[in-house]
Amino acid sequence: MGKRSTWSRWTAGAAGLALGAVLLSGCGSQEAKAPTNYDFYIFNGKSENAEAMEEVVDRYEAETGLTIKLFSLGTTDVAETLRSEMNSSAKPALFSTNIGGVMEWSESGAILDLNEASNPELKALAAEVPEPLRLSADGSQNYGIPYNIEGYGLIVDTRMAEQLFDLENPEPFLEDFKAATYDEFENLVNQVDAYIATGQADQVMLNGSPYPFAASKTELTSRLTGVFAEAGAEKWTYGDHMGNIALNAVFSSAVDARNASEEQVEQLKGPLEKLARTLDLYSAHAAGMEGPLERGPSYINSTTASYDVSVQLFATGKALFLKQGNWVYPNIEKLNADILPTLTFLPIKLPLQQEDIQVEGLTVEQFNRSVPQFVPSYYAINTKVTEREQELAQQFLVWLNTTEEGRRTIVEDFQFIPYNADDSVKFENTLNNSLIQYQLAGDTLSNPFNGSPAGGAYWGQEVFGSILQERYYNREGEWTPEDYRTIAEQSVQGWQDVMY
CATH class of the missing domain: 3.40.190.10 (Periplasmic binding protein-like II)
Incomplete structure (x- = not known):
């Protein structure tokens, strides 16, 4: 320099x-x-x-x-x-x-x-x-x-999917995953978890198509210790990223969120409640170095659940999914360059009802096949x-x-x-290429998170993220529907306390 x-x-x-x-x-x-x-x-x-x-x-x-x-x-x-x-x-x-x-x-x-x-x-x-x-x-x-454009979703190594379901070609599986309902996704998570534990699981349905598991584990699938590589110690990974997913049900952009009425903020309760259910699923099926990572003190400890640890878990094949963005590509490259050609993004799904979505023209189906992209x-x-x-x-x-x-x-x-990429734009970075395909298909969500109180960082981490980390991730035991409602209500109240 x-x-x-x-x-x-x-x-x-x-x-x-x-x-x-x-x-x-x-x-x-x-x-x-x-x-x-x-x-x-x-x-x-x-x-x-x-x-x-x-x-x-x-x-x-x-x-x-x-x-x-x-x-x-x-x-x-x-x-x-x-x-x-x-x-x-x-x-x-x-x-x-x-x-x-x-x-x-x-x-x-x-x-x-x-x-x-x-x-x-x-x-x-x-x-x-x-x-x-x-x-x-x-x-x-x-x-x-x-x-430029950045974006995030569930990163998957398609070789892992191929070997879990004994696929010759992963493309139909990936397309069916994108179109699948939340309930189909939830069942997939539960069955993959069962397969990790016992080597046996019921076939799963994605977009109505059956996917039976391989009769026996391979060297690759034997490494799995959980479904998700989670970073419970890092509030931005769920407070910012996952919080942003729910905000997309009510706001189409950061500008909309920044200028939100009190009534619109109230409308976040439904999507945030559904997001809490999703985060329960993720955190109940997290991967650790030697086995499942349980909720409790270890789940929010930086030595066992930091960003770096989550990337390592995914890169070494201990987790099926890593919820991160295209910026993580160089980090994965340092840990396991062999998987770079087979990485792609899959959408993050929420169990929304159409009544939860306030953005005009946006359907539950489009929401659940889209990934957030932002500038x-x-x-x-x-x-x-x-x-x-x-x-x-x-x-x-x-x-x-x-x-x-x-x-x-x-x-x-x-x-x-x-921001105006066409299909002629190609990268060695397969995650970039995956984002371009979502962009060209029009299957994208926005970044209303950046319009939340204090430009996002405060509400995402100190309100929503802190509620999750300090009161839920830090304790053992199951979450209940009442927990989901409490998380949503307290998060909305935190927004209102700053803005109104």
């Missing part, structure tokens, strides 16, 4: 950001001289692509003859560093922000509504961003161009710099997102899923 061109640029560190979790790695901040004379300044808050962005800017400078100042963040304190730069005498023309930061910049008048962009190509590009993915304060604006960061234009700097920043965004060279950069150099 450091100086990479005759014009010098600032870069710093490396970090991985996944929804509510920050997984740190990198070299920290490293200073280099900024150019004293430059045409415009890019503040890049997505440090995963810091080095690649430097190389891209080098090429763009060579192509255009411009001089660009680039700063890529190497710490987790994105908001404070950006705030300092935005208030300095040398402001970025192009900067990174997200749904959590948009209110600050819209209220201060420092972010351009791309509906009013002076560059017609950028204006058209912004209009193509699907409404649930738009960066907005109240739904009427369109403040940013997505860096972690956006490029935004700063209205507090000169008109020329704004114009140049707009031209760079158009180049990056519409030209063959720019789009190749996003996929090959950044390894990002474009």
Whole structure:
């Protein structure tokens, strides 16, 4: 890192950001001289692509003859560093922000509504961003161009499914799983658990199709100790991710959740109650290193139930499913690269009734065959710099997102899923490819979690996540329907206590 061109640029560190979790790695901040004379300044808050962005800017400078100042963040304190730069005498023309930061910049008048962009190509590009993915304060604006798409679901190694059910081709099983009802999924979980324990189980039905278990275990299926690789010590894995699933029944986007009425928050009780039932199923069938991981102190202990342990359990074949996102791919690669070609996403299902769903046009069937996809960061234009700097920043965004060279950069150099990917976009990362297929099929949910109180992190972890961890995961014994209702009611009350 450091100086990479005759014009010098600032870069710093490396970090991985996944929804509510920050997984740190990198070299920290490293200073280099900024150019004293430059045409415009890019503040890049997505440090995963810091080095690649430097190389891209080098090429763009060579192509255009411009001089660009680039700063890529190497710490987790994105908001404070950006705030300092935005208030300095040398402001970025192009900067990174997200749904959590948009209110600050819209209220201060420092972010351009791309509906009013002076560059017609950028204006058209912004209009193509699907409404649930738009960066907005109240739904009427369109403040940013997505860096990329991320998403999550139940990750499965299709070889494990093949050997559990003695399949020649896993594709029909995967398609039937996607279309299966929650009750069929619940039965699958119970029967897989029985097969792990005894080597025998009843055949399961998925989408009405029968799937008998293999007559005997293989070397691979003999490793299983549970159905799910769970991280009970990490509230973000269920408070943020799973909480977001339920919110999708009432809110179509983060903007909708942020502007929720008290009546809409009340409508969360049904979906959250159904989510509690699902989390009961997951936590009652969790894998451990040597056998099942039981609810109780071990379930929330970082030595037995951390994020890293959950990934290890899955990567070494001790669990059938890992509920995580495409960002986990490099972690799995370090542990067991052999399974990378056979990884894919399956949807997270809830036992919803149609009356639980308030989003217009969304059915239980579509909900349960979809995966959440969202934009972690956006490029935004700063209205507090000169008109020329704004114009140049707009031209760079158009180049990056519409030209063959720019789009190749996003996929090959950044390894990002474009928000407007088509079926020609292919990665070595099989999880990225799986997300694109859901995207193209229109089987996606959104990220209303980021519109919950305090931008998601508070409600997801300190309300919903804490209720689960401290009062339910931490104790042994069965959960009851009354427990499900209590979890839902207390979680809704926690939201209301902050907002109303």
